[in-house]
Amino acid sequence: MDLTHRPRRLRQDRVRGLVSETSLEPADFIAPVFVDATTDDRIPIETMPGHERVPIDDAVDRVEEVLETGVEAVMLFGIPESKDPEGTRAWADDGVVQEATRRITSETDAYVITDVCLCEYTDHGHCGPLEAELRGEDGGAYDHAADCDPALTVDNDATLEALDRIAVSHAEAGADMIAPSGMMDGMVAAIREGLDREGYERVPIMSYAAKYESAFYGPFRDAADGAPAFGNRRHYQMDPANAREAMREVRLDVEQGADVLMVKPALPYLDIVGDLRREFDHPIAAYNVSGEYAMLHAASEKGWLDLEAVARESLLSIKRAGADLILTYFAEDVAAGLSEGD
Numbered sequence: 001m002d003l004t005h006r007p008r009r010l011r012q013d014r015v016r017g018l019v020s021e022t023s024l025e026p027a028d029f030i031a032p033v034f035v036d037a038t039t040d041d042r043i044p045i046e047t048m049p050g051h052e053r054v055p056i057d058d059a060v061d062r063v064e065e066v067l068e069t070g071v072e073a074v075m076l077f078g079i080p081e082s083k084d085p086e087g088t089r090a091w092a093d094d095g096v097v098q099e100a101t102r103r104i105t106s107e108t109d110a111y112v113i114t115d116v117c118l119c120e121y122t123d124h125g126h127c128g129p130l131e132a133e134l135r136g137e138d139g140g141a142y143d144h145a146a147d148c149d150p151a152l153t154v155d156n157d158a159t160l161e162a163l164d165r166i167a168v169s170h171a172e173a174g175a176d177m178i179a180p181s182g183m184m185d186g187m188v189a190a191i192r193e194g195l196d197r198e199g200y201e202r203v204p205i206m207s208y209a210a211k212y213e214s215a216f217y218g219p220f221r222d223a224a225d226g227a228p229a230f231g232n233r234r235h236y237q238m239d240p241a242n243a244r245e246a247m248r249e250v251r252l253d254v255e256q257g258a259d260v261l262m263v264k265p266a267l268p269y270l271d272i273v274g275d276l277r278r279e280f281d282h283p284i285a286a287y288n289v290s291g292e293y294a295m296l297h298a299a300s301e302k303g304w305l306d307l308e309a310v311a312r313e314s315l316l317s318i319k320r321a322g323a324d325l326i327l328t329y330f331a332e333d334v335a336a337g338l339s340e341g342d
Helices: 007-011 056-068 096-107 156-173 187-197 215-224 244-256 267-279 290-301 307-321 331-341
Strands: 029-036 052-055 073-079 111-116 177-180 206-211 260-264 284-288 325-328
Touching (some): 029 056, 029 096, 056 096, 056 331, 073 096, 096 156, 156 187, 177 187, 187 244, 206 244, 206 267, 215 290, 244 260, 244 267, 260 267, 267 284, 307 325
Parallel strands (some): 029 073, 029 325, 073 111, 111 177, 206 260, 284 325
């Protein structure tokens, strides 16, 4: 028997941690925070156990709760008090994210990243103004899906103008980083130009550079009131079958000035995370999305899985694949567990 190589020697308890190749730290995580301008009370998100929509007046307290676990960064998502076909509340000076950002940055030490997209702000739920053929006679959203040409979708160039305005408004409110998530062609260039034009050259962009048209987004769309009123987003989000396309998309964002590169979702696309890590020197982020979170909670509630163990293992796999940053709904629970382990 050849016992020259004994890998089990290094799996014993006292040495196991010394040779561990990958580790998790609270500083690896970004915690999503939903701020709701339509409520005065916290509203539990049924499909995402443990998470709530919080009113603007509670935004600082909510972020302080995150910071207590050791997580240093938050991603803000807003639910506005009203919606329209163009999503104009997304760049309003008194908008939900703008007001929450001012309060959080002035009263906490959190690193504030803001999601820049229009799906939560348009009354049709798509990620930008619709092409003219999809608008009603009064300019509103055309909501008869059966009569719509499926090739018609979001007006890309009009959306770029809106994203510029949103990003600048977030930076003016104090955002530390801007995160465009709409997968519009040229969005990074438009936002970089807008930020630089207004004197925000030091504000970095974390682009959702490879965002797939995924079935794992369902709970988030409930949480943020962002589901499309008709149709789908397959004409601007990526085909789950494609990997080489992701590299082309990401390369374009790098050329346009992206500072951090996001893959969304995370677990079904760890190959993409790994590909990006090997190809680019930029920091790589991965979004452990709502469906990934919800399915583990559901299995845990059935008694089929140990939630704490599978949550940590899932996040470890994302980091092992090459992610430097992980946006996850497990951020606080896993971070707290890591601190207790210390």
